Amino acid sequence: MNANTASNVTPIxxxxxxxxxxxxxxxxxxxxxxxxxPGEAQAYFLRSPHAHARIRSLDxxxxxxxxxxxxxxxxxxxxxxxxxDLICGWMIxxxxxxxxxxxxxxxxxxxxxxxxxxxVAVVIAETLNQAKDAAAAIAVDYEVLPAVSDLxxxxxxxxxxxxxxxxxxxxxxxxxxxKDATDTAFANAAHVIPIDVVNNRxxxxxxxxxxxxxxxxxxxxxxxxxxxxxxPHLARLVLSAFVGIAPENKLRVIAPDVGGGFGSxxxxxxxxxxxxWASKRVGRPVKWTCDRSEAFLCDAHGRDHITHAELALxxxxxxxxxxxxxxxxxxxxxSTFASSIPTYLYATLxxxxxxxxxxxxxxxxxxxxxxxVDAYRGAGRPExxxxxxxxxxxxxxxxxxxxxxxxxxxxxxxxxxxxxxIMNYDAGDYAAxxxxxxxxxxxxxxxxxKTEAERRGKLRGIGLSNYIEACGxxxxxxxxxxxxxxxxxxxxxxxxxxxxxxxxxxxxxxxGQGHETTFAQLVSSRLGIPMDQVxxxxxxxxxxxxxxxxxxxxxxxxxxxxxxxxxDKVEAKAKKIAAHMLEAAEGDIEFKDGRFSVAGTDRWLGFxxxxxxxxxxxxxxxxxxxxxxxxxxxYDPTNFTFPAGCHVCEVEIDPDTGVTQIVNFTAVDDFGxxxxxxxxxxxxxxxxxxxxxxxxxxxxxxxxxxQLVTGSFMDYTMPRAENLPSFRIGLTQTRCPSNPLxxxxxxxxxxxxxxxxxxxxxxxxxxxxxxxxxATPAKVWQIIQAWRAVAQAAE
Amino acid sequence: MTSISMTVNGxxxxxxxxxxxxxxxxxxxxxxxxxxxxxxxxSQCGACVVHLDGAAVKSCTMLAVQAxxxxxxxxxxxxxxxxxxxMQEAFREHHGLQCGFCTPxxxxxxxxMVARLGTELDETTIRENLDGNLCRCTGYHNIVKAVxxxxxxxxxxxxxxx
Numbered sequence: 001m002n003a004n005t006a007s008n009v010t011p012i013x014x015x016x017x018x019x020x021x022x023x024x025x026x027x028x029x030x031x032x033x034x035x036x037x038p039g040e041a042q043a044y045f046l047r048s049p050h051a052h053a054r055i056r057s058l059d060x061x062x063x064x065x066x067x068x069x070x071x072x073x074x075x076x077x078x079x080x081x082x083x084x085d086l087i088c089g090w091m092i093x094x095x096x097x098x099x100x101x102x103x104x105x106x107x108x109x110x111x112x113x114x115x116x117x118x119x120v121a122v123v124i125a126e127t128l129n130q131a132k133d134a135a136a137a138i139a140v141d142y143e144v145l146p147a148v149s150d151l152x153x154x155x156x157x158x159x160x161x162x163x164x165x166x167x168x169x170x171x172x173x174x175x176x177x178x179k180d181a182t183d184t185a186f187a188n189a190a191h192v193i194p195i196d197v198v199n200n201r202x203x204x205x206x207x208x209x210x211x212x213x214x215x216x217x218x219x220x221x222x223x224x225x226x227x228x229x230x231x232p233h234l235a236r237l238v239l240s241a242f243v244g245i246a247p248e249n250k251l252r253v254i255a256p257d258v259g260g261g262f263g264s265x266x267x268x269x270x271x272x273x274x275x276x277w278a279s280k281r282v283g284r285p286v287k288w289t290c291d292r293s294e295a296f297l298c299d300a301h302g303r304d305h306i307t308h309a310e311l312a313l314x315x316x317x318x319x320x321x322x323x324x325x326x327x328x329x330x331x332x333x334x335s336t337f338a339s340s341i342p343t344y345l346y347a348t349l350x351x352x353x354x355x356x357x358x359x360x361x362x363x364x365x366x367x368x369x370x371x372x373v374d375a376y377r378g379a380g381r382p383e384x385x386x387x388x389x390x391x392x393x394x395x396x397x398x399x400x401x402x403x404x405x406x407x408x409x410x411x412x413x414x415x416x417x418x419x420x421x422i423m424n425y426d427a428g429d430y431a432a433x434x435x436x437x438x439x440x441x442x443x444x445x446x447x448x449x450k451t452e453a454e455r456r457g458k459l460r461g462i463g464l465s466n467y468i469e470a471c472g473x474x475x476x477x478x479x480x481x482x483x484x485x486x487x488x489x490x491x492x493x494x495x496x497x498x499x500x501x502x503x504x505x506x507x508x509x510x511x512g513q514g515h516e517t518t519f520a521q522l523v524s525s526r527l528g529i530p531m532d533q534v535x536x537x538x539x540x541x542x543x544x545x546x547x548x549x550x551x552x553x554x555x556x557x558x559x560x561x562x563x564x565x566x567x568d569k570v571e572a573k574a575k576k577i578a579a580h581m582l583e584a585a586e587g588d589i590e591f592k593d594g595r596f597s598v599a600g601t602d603r604w605l606g607f608x609x610x611x612x613x614x615x616x617x618x619x620x621x622x623x624x625x626x627x628x629x630x631x632x633x634x635y636d637p638t639n640f641t642f643p644a645g646c647h648v649c650e651v652e653i654d655p656d657t658g659v660t661q662i663v664n665f666t667a668v669d670d671f672g673x674x675x676x677x678x679x680x681x682x683x684x685x686x687x688x689x690x691x692x693x694x695x696x697x698x699x700x701x702x703x704x705x706x707q708l709v710t711g712s713f714m715d716y717t718m719p720r721a722e723n724l725p726s727f728r729i730g731l732t733q734t735r736c737p738s739n740p741l742x743x744x745x746x747x748x749x750x751x752x753x754x755x756x757x758x759x760x761x762x763x764x765x766x767x768x769x770x771x772x773x774x775a776t777p778a779k780v781w782q783i784i785q786a787w788r789a790v791a792q793a794a795e
Numbered sequence: 796m797t798s799i800s801m802t803v804n805g806x807x808x809x810x811x812x813x814x815x816x817x818x819x820x821x822x823x824x825x826x827x828x829x830x831x832x833x834x835x836x837x838s839q840c841g842a843c844v845v846h847l848d849g850a851a852v853k854s855c856t857m858l859a860v861q862a863x864x865x866x867x868x869x870x871x872x873x874x875x876x877x878x879x880x881x882m883q884e885a886f887r888e889h890h891g892l893q894c895g896f897c898t899p900x901x902x903x904x905x906x907x908m909v910a911r912l913g914t915e916l917d918e919t920t921i922r923e924n925l926d927g928n929l930c931r932c933t934g935y936h937n938i939v940k941a942v943x944x945x946x947x948x949x950x951x952x953x954x955x956x957x
Contacts, residue, residue, distance in 0.1 A: 017887055017888065017890070018887070018890065020895070021886070021887040021892060021895075022887070023895075024892055024895025024898050024899075025870075025879070025883040025886050025887055025892065025895075025898060025899075025902065026830070026870065026871065026874075026879070026883065027828070027829070027830015027831070027869065027870035027871045027899050028830065028871075029830070029895045029896070030829075031829075031832070031896065033829075033833075034823075034829035129813070129815065205931055206894070206896075206931055207832075207834040207840060207842055207894070207896045207897045207929060207930065207931050207932075208832070208834065208894065208896040209833075209834065257894075257895065258894065259832075259894045259895065259896030259897075260893070260894040260896060260931050260932055262931070291833075291835075291836045292834065292835035292836050292837065292840075293836055293837075511894055512893035512894030512895070512932045513893070514893070678890050679890070681890075682890050682893060682932075682933060682936075682937060685933055685934035685935075685936040685937065686893065686931070686932045686933050686934045687934075688934055689931075689933075689934030689935065690931070690934075712835070712836070712837045712839070713835050713837055713839035713840060713929065714837050714839060718839075718929050718931070719934075719935075720925065720926055720928075720929065720935075721921070721922040721923075721925035721926065721928075721935040721938065721939060722922040722923050722925070722926055724922075724934060724935055724936075726918065726936050726939065727934065727936055750934070
């Protein structure tokens with residue numbers, strides 16, 4: 001009996017090395033641009049050089065005659081084939097009850113372009129260089145229209161209008177919370193703390209640019225689309241049901257290895273739509289790979305809010321109410337999930353970790369002549385957290401209270417806790433993560449370090465950020481009632497092969513998160529088989545029946561819960577088979593450490609033996625039990641999950657150069673149960689880097705004419721190794737009560753928590769609250785110069 | 796078209812290329828060595844780093860014809876078949892990668908760093924010398940650890956002990 005023992009099982013909680021790494025470290029990863037289809041042609045998009053223009057005429061004759069050109073397609077051909085518009089799948093209603101104003105968004109412009117980079121035509125040629133050469137020869141007569149790129153100006157009287165359906169460029173004017181209760185709280189307040197913040201616009205910039213290959217098979221009248229997607233099934237659904245490329249059963253979408261996403265690869269974009277459609281039109285596979293300059297122009301951006309808010313406090317510093325007015329930039333068109341980001345993923349988190357009796361939030365979402373804005377790592381929650389943690393910090397400083405003490409005074413301490421903005425926090429211990437973070441960061445030792453830094457002529461500050469996020473999106477009925485066009489469950493299928501190894505088909509998608517390891521770890525620990533006998537299959541709509549993909553830190557809490565449900569069914573069926581094999585009652589069969597045993601005896605069978613017998617089917621009545629061992633499950637969450645924690649940033653600023661150095665960064669997070677701490681810490685590291693990037697260096701900038709100024713890595717500053725320290729990471733744990741594994745999710749915490757921690761540290765060091773993101777050396781230097789000038793004048 | 800000859804991962808290669816063909820295009824499209832990646836178009840991200848005659852180069856920033864007569868090593872040729880280079884092993888051991896897209900360039904850069912600066916590298920040195928490589932996933936924390944460990948493992952004494 002060669003039984004699997006617990007010794008070759010990888011338990012939950014082990015920092016096991018990743019299964020997927022071998023192919024990546026040897027150059028054998030298979031990303032979309034690495035793939036080729038026989039006979040493929042190359043696509044290049046002619047993009048608008050203007051932020052807003054009417055296309056008077058478009059002459060492709062000369063270009064079409066150039067060497068290697070296969071076809072040039074425009075909005076006219078798109079309309080001819082009745083290809084539908086790109087859509088936004090989350091309906092938001094304005095305060096007055098009217099539905100959001102969704103302007104038409106064709107994959108290739110019909111008659112108007114609305115941002116620099118908007119899609120005018122696609123050139124398909126034998127080689128990419130030929131396609132580029134021909135694109136340069138297309139003659140477009142533009143009537144340039146006035147453009148509005150500044151969020152603050154979009155609603156102004158006389159501002160250029162983007163879409164007829166949206167007067168004054170307003171997509172929706174939405175609100176959440178109890179206005180009257182909030183007004184009352186302010187009427188009774190001893191202190192009112194105001195704040196104005198800009199949440200800077202960011203470019204997600206996964207290092208793999210987007211790519212797509214469309215391949216139409218005329219023999220079967222069916223399409224295959226390889227694309228850099230975080231959610232291939234959703235891409236298929238949208239391309240089928242809304243855009244009308246093909247019925248779902250005739251459209252296979254494959255997302256192979258994907259080199260990072262951070263939200264930007266959730267959405268269904270013009271380019272993959274065109275590649276799929278054009279492959280039928282030209283009768284050849286059509287491939288497109290984005291270059292970085294195009295990515296800056298046309299990948300959906302993130303953030304971009306302007307907010308005024310006020311916090312009402314009682315005499316002791318207890319928060320009574322919170323009033324928020326935000327204007328959110330949607331860009332020129334509504335991207336796939338754009339409308340949900342500044343609403344249900346933002347305002348619902350405005351209570352932070354605090355017991356706030358009354359909250360009211362009003363959000364105006366507006367169009368501008370800029371690239372569409374949608375989810376980027378954290379999506380709404382970083383904007384909420386930045387606002388909450390900045391205003392709380394300012395409140396503490398205004399009342400001359402210690403930052404930690406002020407937060408502690410206002411923490412939610414009993415659970416479940418119903419906030420005034422929908423969310424019901426199920427579990428947490430915010431004081432525990434605060435305490436641990438203060439200890440790891442040596443918060444008590446900060447005054448001495450500050451004094452020492454002053455001796456060296458440096459300014460030193462320390463900043464806290466006590467974030468909370470809602471992850472594990474989400475209960476389908478709940479999001480349905482809030483306007484989502486899809487349910488946000490997840491699916492899994494566990495296929496046990498006759499020889500006892502296992503394939504798990506998941507609707508989640510890994511693009512760096514390490515699912516091939518963590519999911520296998522779960523199966524290994526549950527079935528008592530070695531991890532190398534478990535393969536994880538994802539990213540192919542022909543293999544996995546359906547799935548909602550990976551974003552919003554949902555793959556652990558939702559995706560793995562679906563696997564648990566499927567494993568439950570596998571175990572239940574295997575027990576029935578084992579009972580027949582062992583000639584025992586089903587109720588007497590116990591399954592533990594890979595063994596099916598008869599309770600109270602020494603009789604048992606290994607998992608592989610039962611698997612084999614499930615397929616051989618000689619030893620059980622197939623009239624009662626079907627042969628085979630394969631089970632599927634759909635898991636719909638019952639609540640959001642609520643990861644929370646405390647990040648502490650300590651900075652040192654050189655007053656002569658304005659350069660901010662992060663000297664310590666501490667993160668203590670409560671993610672619930674952790675499957676693989678090595679991978680979880682890696683997620684935290686990466687999130688912090690993106691958060692520090694937002695706080696110190698990253699910002700997408702358009703000029704007044706709507707030209708993108710930050711269009712390459714030479715103009716848009718990405719965090720590099722020398723900009724960051726090594727991080728101090730800690731975990732606290734309260735189990736998530738709403739899913740079987742107790743997981744909360746970890747993917748976005750760093751990006752959510754870091755920006756206010758950094759800015760709280762800088763504002764402390766500089767002694768002014770008026771520091772906007774990104775706090776570049778130039779900006780910080782100017783602040784220091786200004787107060788030096790004031791100090792000199794006073795002398 | 797221009798004729799070029801070079802050695803790639805120890806194998807002699809001759810080909811006809813358009814003069815404007817970048818080295819990275821030649822490696823990826825002509826030789827199907829897709830481990831070398833393209834992450835930008837301004838020589839900033841380092842996903843395309845390979846070795847030319849033993850030194851790191853950004854293969855997106857030179858023409859294939861400029862490598863004529865040279866010896867190119869890509870991530871696929873860093874270690875003998877079936878084995879891992881100590882730097883590859885260190886990236887796995889220290890979780891120095893997530894999505895894997897920047898990884899080949901990071902590893903090639905790290906190996907070059909060891910050739911230039913030796914096997915005992917401190918954190919500051921590593922961070923400064925990674926300035927030509929972008930990673931969006933890891934926050935560099937584990938890449939720095941991996942480079943230090945991989946470099947140390949390349950010490951001849953450590954290799955001899957293997």
